[in-house]
Amino acid sequence: MQGQMQAQPLLISTLLTHAERHHGSQEVVSRRVEGDIHRTTYAELASRSRQLAKALAALGVQTGTRVGTIAWNGYRHLELYYAVSGSGAVLHTLNPRLHADQVVWIADHAQDHVLCFDKTFLPLVEAVASRLATVKHFVLMADREHMPTQTAIPNLLCYEDLVSSQNDAYTWPQFDESSASSLCYTSGTTGHPKGVLYSHRSTVLHTFASALPDALNLSARDVVLPVVPMFHVNAWGLPYSACMVGAKLVLPGPGLDGASLYELFEAEGVTVSAGVPTVWQGLLGHVQSKGLRFSTMTRTIIGGSACPPAMLDTFEDTYGVQVIHAWGMTELSPIGTVGILKGHQQALPKADQRAIQSKQGRGVYGIDMKIVDAEGAELPWDGKVSGELMVRGHWVVNQYLKGDTSPLVDGWFPTGDVATIDADGFMQITDRAKDVIKSGGEWIGSIDLENIAMAHPAVAMAACIAAKHAKWDERPLLVVMKKPGAEVSKEELLAFYDGKIAKWWTPDDVVFVDSMPLGATGKMLKHRLRDLYQDHLQAQPACAPGTPVSA
Ligand code: ADP
Numbered sequence: 001m002q003g004q005m006q007a008q009p010l011l012i013s014t015l016l017t018h019a020e021r022h023h024g025s026q027e028v029v030s031r032r033v034e035g036d037i038h039r040t041t042y043a044e045l046a047s048r049s050r051q052l053a054k055a056l057a058a059l060g061v062q063t064g065t066r067v068g069t070i071a072w073n074g075y076r077h078l079e080l081y082y083a084v085s086g087s088g089a090v091l092h093t094l095n096p097r098l099h100a101d102q103v104v105w106i107a108d109h110a111q112d113h114v115l116c117f118d119k120t121f122l123p124l125v126e127a128v129a130s131r132l133a134t135v136k137h138f139v140l141m142a143d144r145e146h147m148p149t150q151t152a153i154p155n156l157l158c159y160e161d162l163v164s165s166q167n168d169a170y171t172w173p174q175f176d177e178s179s180a181s182s183l184c185y186t187s188g189t190t191g192h193p194k195g196v197l198y199s200h201r202s203t204v205l206h207t208f209a210s211a212l213p214d215a216l217n218l219s220a221r222d223v224v225l226p227v228v229p230m231f232h233v234n235a236w237g238l239p240y241s242a243c244m245v246g247a248k249l250v251l252p253g254p255g256l257d258g259a260s261l262y263e264l265f266e267a268e269g270v271t272v273s274a275g276v277p278t279v280w281q282g283l284l285g286h287v288q289s290k291g292l293r294f295s296t297m298t299r300t301i302i303g304g305s306a307c308p309p310a311m312l313d314t315f316e317d318t319y320g321v322q323v324i325h326a327w328g329m330t331e332l333s334p335i336g337t338v339g340i341l342k343g344h345q346q347a348l349p350k351a352d353q354r355a356i357q358s359k360q361g362r363g364v365y366g367i368d369m370k371i372v373d374a375e376g377a378e379l380p381w382d383g384k385v386s387g388e389l390m391v392r393g394h395w396v397v398n399q400y401l402k403g404d405t406s407p408l409v410d411g412w413f414p415t416g417d418v419a420t421i422d423a424d425g426f427m428q429i430t431d432r433a434k435d436v437i438k439s440g441g442e443w444i445g446s447i448d449l450e451n452i453a454m455a456h457p458a459v460a461m462a463a464c465i466a467a468k469h470a471k472w473d474e475r476p477l478l479v480v481m482k483k484p485g486a487e488v489s490k491e492e493l494l495a496f497y498d499g500k501i502a503k504w505w506t507p508d509d510v511v512f513v514d515s516m517p518l519g520a521t522g523k524m525l526k527h528r529l530r531d532l533y534q535d536h537l538q539a540q541p542a543c544a545p546g547t548p549v550s551a
Contacts, residue, residue, distance in 0.1 A: 010204035012181050013086035013172035015243040020046035023220065023246030029268055030074040031253035031260070033118050034146060037267075040075050042243065045082075048163055050170040052083035055162035059114055059137050063088040063173075064180065068112035068135070070094045070103075070121045073230045073251040076141045076159060080116055081182075081230070081239050085200070086172050091182040093231040096121050097442055099502040104131045106185050106193055109402070116141055116159065120254055126152040177201040183401065184233055186330035187436050187443035195401030198234075198333050202395040206333050207240040209366045215338045216274070216301055216324065220246040223268055223296070227252060227261065227275030228304070232441070233334040236274055236303070236326075258286025265297055274301035276441030277311060278472060284314060297321050303328060304441040305473040306429060309358045316354075327360035327429065331397040331413060336369070337361035337427050345424070359428035360419070367393040371421055376409065383422030386430045389415045435526050437466040437476045444476050444505050446526075449497075453478055456496050458488035461516045464507060465530050467537040477536055478507040479529050481516050508537050 008014075019026070024043035032038050040048075061067060067084045069091065071077040084091040092110045094103060103124065107115065115132065116139040117125050129138060129152065138153045140146075143160040181200045185193040211218045216238075218224065224247045226238040234240070242249040250268045252261060261283050264270065280302060287294070300315060303326035315321040328334030339361030341353060348356075363369050371379045371387035379387040390412035397413060399406055407413060416434030421427045437444040446464040453462035460483040467477035482488060490510040497506045517528040 009174060009177035010201045011177060012200050012203055015240050016046050016049060016082045019243035019246060026246050026248055028075050028249045030251040031255045031264060032074060033120050033254060038075060045079060047168040049079045049082040050168040051163045051166040052079050053087040054166035054170050056083060061089045061114060065089045066092045066110050066112045068092045068094050068107055068115040070096045070117040071141055072118055072253045073226055074253050077230050078239055085181040088173055088175055090180045093184060095231050096124060100128050104128050107132050108134060110183055110195060114139060119146060129153045184330050187445050196330050196397050197401050202333060203240060205366055206237050206395040207244050209364045210237045210335050211241045211245050214340045215364045218245045218247055222247040222272050223250060223270045225250040225252060225270040225273045227273055227279050233330050236334055238274060258282040262286055266295060269296040271296055272299050276304035277302055277307055278440040280311060294319055294321055299324055301326055305438055312354060312358055325357055325361060329415060333395045335364060336367050336391055337363050342424060356426055359426040362425040367391055371419055381421040381423055383420050386418050386420045388433055389417045389419040391415060437474050439472045439474050449476055449507060452497055452500050453480060456493060458482055458486035463524050463526055463529055465526055465533060467534050469537050475537055476507040477533055478510045479513055480510055481513050
């Protein structure tokens with residue numbers, strides 16, 4: 001017997017049409033690359049998104065066509081989010097912090113047809129344009145006044161010209177909710193990055209769940225400022241959930257330093273924000289050094305890397321800002337667990353509450369999880385035994401783009417994180433089985449770094465591991481065994497990376513060893529090296545995430 005309720009497909013366009021009809025006058029405020037503050041509303045955003053959808057169709061964008069973006073958090077990027085996915089095409093957000101060669105590889109793998117980018121990234125796009133074989137149209141996200149007089153990009157299109165070339169008489173198409181909506185690449189633990197292709201259904205369900213009170217707790221009374229970039233796992237879904245709940249949206253553009261963020265928080269009455277610990281360190285540093293207070297912010301979502309307990313204490317005790325600690329990954333678009341206390345835990349002594357909050361949290365509805373031992377057997381939820389974290393659910397990857405083998409094990413996705421789960425269902429990450437390094441919220445591929453070191457004539461074996469770092473959470477540390485009789489200095493090895501990778505990927509230091517720890521199959525045991533050297537780094541890196549892409 002069938003239910004007799006309406007069956008409407010869960011489409012991303014419905015989030016925008018809801019915001020337009022029910023919260024049409026709600027504001028969207030953006031700090032622009034042009035330097036000013038821009039204000040619009042959901043009604044205007046919806047209208048311009050329809051114009052843009054028509055303009056993209058005129059450029060040959062059809063159902064399933066990939067449209068790439070390289071852009072900050074801003075209203076034009078938001079229009080692309082809705083115009084591209086809403087019209088049935090696939091939004092592919094590229095990370096500008098990657099090396100030019102990786103940008104080329106990813107755009108090529110995704111087969112992007114159009115590439116839209118902020119003016120900040122004009123030099124990057126000019127450098128790679130001739131190598132982007134599939135890209136037929138380049139669009140600068142600016143008005144006519146801000147178009148460059150000269151550029152190496154042939155037939156560079158102006159975004160505002162495209163939008164104004166169309167009226168907004170356009171009806172969002174209806175199609176299967178399992179159709180692809182957007183594409184994000186994650187750092188591959190081996191080899192190249194991997195594309196995770198979200199669907200309309202997975203995105204809308206993620207949006208529902210992420211807005212719940214025990215998740216990001218969003219409402220029409222909120223003013224939301226996503227610091228997490230829209231080029232990084234869809235800014236944790238906030239561009240969608242803000243529309244779903246009708247929250248005011250404040251988009252910080254390139255201004256990610258403490259002073260610029262604080263100014264926007266106060267001027268726009270921001271109540272909730274979201275970002276990686278590194279960003280909050282910058283903001284707290286600014287607020288503390290100037291003796292400032294947050295007058296409207298009530299909570300902040302921290303994820304991407306573990307939130308340090310000291311940061312939790314400072315936000316909650318000194319500034320009265322609730323910390324919502326969340327865990328997720330690109331393969332989950334991204335939210336998996338959120339660390340909000342249960343009722344009975346609120347009566348616990350403060351220190352016990354903090355210990356629970358610094359865990360990565362409990363699974364939101366829609367995500368199931370378990371921990372398993374090396375043989376795949378499920379382990380108990382006792383908060384003590386750790387094993388690899390496996391997840392499954394409505395917004396968990398099933399297959400990577402163009403992947404020929406399934407990443408799943410018995411229907412579960414192995415996260416590469418090692419964790420405990422306690423009796424209340426709070427998951428805590430204790431280690432990482434995957435070898436990638438996470439610095440300031442961005443991945444650094446250890447294999448790329450090792451391959452480069454191995455190409456040096458004096459190097460016999462090289463391993464690159466994540467070393468703890470006070471500012472960037474983790475930085476790469478290169479461990480090298482030299483060839484017998486060969487000589488090479490740390491400086492020579494580090495200089496060997498110049499031009500081969502993004503500068504901030506360069507290891508912070510080199511440790512020379514006489515032998516490498518090897519496993520039974522001859523593989524290097526990186527966890528042994530991590531145990532030995534993870535506390536090795538004291539100094540700040542010469543260059544770190546964010547530096548190559550300042551506005
Ligand atoms: P994102 O950075 O948006 O969470 P990524 O796919 O880039 O997504 O990174 C996912 C990985 O980041 C996780 O598998 C985990 O290793 C790490 N991670 C994410 N959130 C946390 C957290 N709160 N605590 C510790 N590690 C985290």
